[in-house]
Amino acid sequence: MNAIKKFLATDQQSWSLLVARLALGLVILPHGMQKALGLFGGYGFSETLGAFQSMGMPLIIGVLVILAEFVGSLGILVGAGTRFMAFSVGLTMAGAAFLGGHINNGFFMNWFGQQKGEGLEYFILVIGLAIVILIGGAGRYAV
Numbered sequence: 473m474n475a476i477k478k479f480l481a482t483d484q485q486s487w488s489l490l491v492a493r494l495a496l497g498l499v500i501l502p503h504g505m506q507k508a509l510g511l512f513g514g515y516g517f518s519e520t521l522g523a524f525q526s527m528g529m530p531l532i533i534g535v536l537v538i539l540a541e542f543v544g545s546l547g548i549l550v551g552a553g554t555r556f557m558a559f560s561v562g563l564t565m566a567g568a569a570f571l572g573g574h575i576n577n578g579f580f581m582n583w584f585g586q587q588k589g590e591g592l593e594y595f596i597l598v599i600g601l602a603i604v605i606l607i608g609g610a611g612r613y614a615v
Contacts (some may be wrong), residue, residue, distance in 0.1 A: 482609025483553075489524065489604070489611025496601040497549035500561055503541030539565040551614020555606050562602030569595035 483489065506514025515523065517538060524534035547557035548600035569575055569592055577589040 480613070482611065484610075484612060485612070486608065489608045490613055491555065491611075492549055492601050492604045492608075493551060493610055496558065496598065496605060497545045497562065499598065500541055501545040501549065504540075505543050507538045508542040520592035525581075536560075537564050537567075551610035554610035554614060558602040558605035562563065562599050563604065565595050565598045565602070569599075 480534075502512050505511040507520040508517050510516030514520065520538060521531065521534045524537065525531060529537075540557075541564060544557040544560045544564075547553045548561065574590055574592055574595060577587055578591040579593055580587070580591045582588075582590050582592055
């Protein structure tokens with residue numbers, strides 16, 4: 473039991489964990505707002521679920537993806553349930569990278585429209601930040 477408590481302990485004075493937490497939350501939140509609320513050119517909750525289902529995604533998985541990106545990013549930003557939220561976001565991004573076909577598009581993002589889609593670099597950064605938070609915890613100024 474002590475080993476689990478030690479593993480789950482967070483350095484509440486860590487500025488680097490705060491920076492990682494804020495970076496991940498601020499990058500993922502707009503994506504979650506697109507899917508959940510239809511902001512930033514997104515389709516909103518029901519249309520996003522419809523699109524996911526048309527791709528063969530089960531309804532419950534689609535709901536979990538939207539919750540991970542929207543609620544998860546909010547939790548990460550304020551430092552509530554941070555490890556679970558970071559795991560959820562990381563798992564969602566890993567699923568998007570592999571199941572969404574991005575792995576077939578190479579490494580680089582499609583800045584100039586010269587490849588068939590986005591590569592893996594964005595996903596590597598997001599998953600890396602999620603792993604940092606998953607291991608280290610929320611850091612400074614978490615609720």
